[in-house]
Each structure stands twice: as structure tokens, then as C-alpha cells.
Amino acid sequence: GQNIDQPTEMTATEGAIVQINCTYQTSGFNGLFWYQQHAGEAPTFLSYNVLDGLEEKGRFSSFLSRSKGYSYLLLKELQMKDSASYLCAVPHGGATNKLIFGTGTLLAVQP
């Protein structure tokens, strides 16, 4: 089976840096995705990590440690528009692309 855990809510200040953690347990690992979802909208792809280390993409970076079953999403220079839910997701693996989402972290950016 699979289990994905994230903090439920976080609050940060505009211009600051925030780190959103995700721990997972999976029977077979085939990479980890991060998605952003604004209220009432569709999830949008942020990053995909399959190897250990940090992947940087502008203000957003994602880190993976396969041995620890751990990932984080790092958001720099926070903007008000970054207020959203951030979903960690892991493919179920096998022959099917069955993406299982974590509970999501609701980030509130304050002035």
C-alpha cells in the first residue's frame, strides 16, 4: 500500500521562504510529483523528482531523498498569489499510471 503525509496548513509572510514537507511510504517507488491547486481550480504541475537531490525551477525547488521516503517543496520570495494547496503525489507504479495524492498542504501567504 501507499501512505503520503503532509502538514495540513502553513502560514508564511510575503517575501519569505517556506518549506513544505512530504513523507511517503510506497511498495514501489517511481518518482514523486508536486502540484499546486488554487481554491476551486485544477491542480497544476510544479515538479517531478525521481533521483535524489534538489531540482530548482525559478522560485520553486523540490528535493527528494529516496532512502528517507522524504521530499520537500521550497518556495522562495513568496507572493500573495502563492496562497494555494500544495499536493504531493506518488505514482502507484506497475503497469498503470495511478497517481495517489497526499492530503495537501494549504499555504496562506500574509502581507
Place this chain on the structure above:
Amino acid sequence: DTEVTQTPKHLVMGMTNKKSLKCEQHMGHRAMYWYKQKAKKPPELMFVYSYEKLSINESVPSRFSPECPNSSLLNLHLHALQPEDSALYLCASSQGVEGNYGYTFGSGTRLTVV
């Protein structure tokens, strides 16, 4: 075209109604998905279509009936729904099911059952 288009955006239906949700993509993606998302919860997988054939049904009640008429279209037929079925229904597509491809999501249909 890099989008997944869902219609309608909002739908209110009675428990005796029959309605359909539609999803369309023209990216050549061969896998399409239906997810259900309740408020403040993550999306939950309902159905997976691979090459126009149903490959996964996550024990979804028969009042939800998926259909894939061709590689670009995915429908979800609704009949005799319950108020607890009210949710955001998301369609997604990916290049395939072999390996791990990122999903492209549609903007969803906000369904209210009264």
C-alpha cells in the same frame, strides 16, 4: 493545444436526473482519468482509460458510468446521484500509462446534487 477542456463548469442536478460530464484533449494523450475531489480533500481516482479501454475502476458506484468514445473524448454519465456525490470532478490526461507521466488536469466540473 496543451489543455484539457471540461464542460460544464458548474452543474446542479436533482437525484432523479441524468446528466453527463464531458472532457476533451487534443494533445495525443492516450490515458485519461476521472478524479473526484471533495472540499479540502485531495483528488481521489475514480476511473482510468488507456487507449480508449477502461483499465481501472476504483470500486465506483454504478450510478457513475464512464465512456471513452475516442482518444480525445471522455464522458462521465451520471444517474440517480446522491447529495454526498456533490464535489469537484476533475478530468486529466497523460501521454500513457506505462511509466510515470505527469498529468494535465482540466479545470473541473463543480457538481451539486439537490
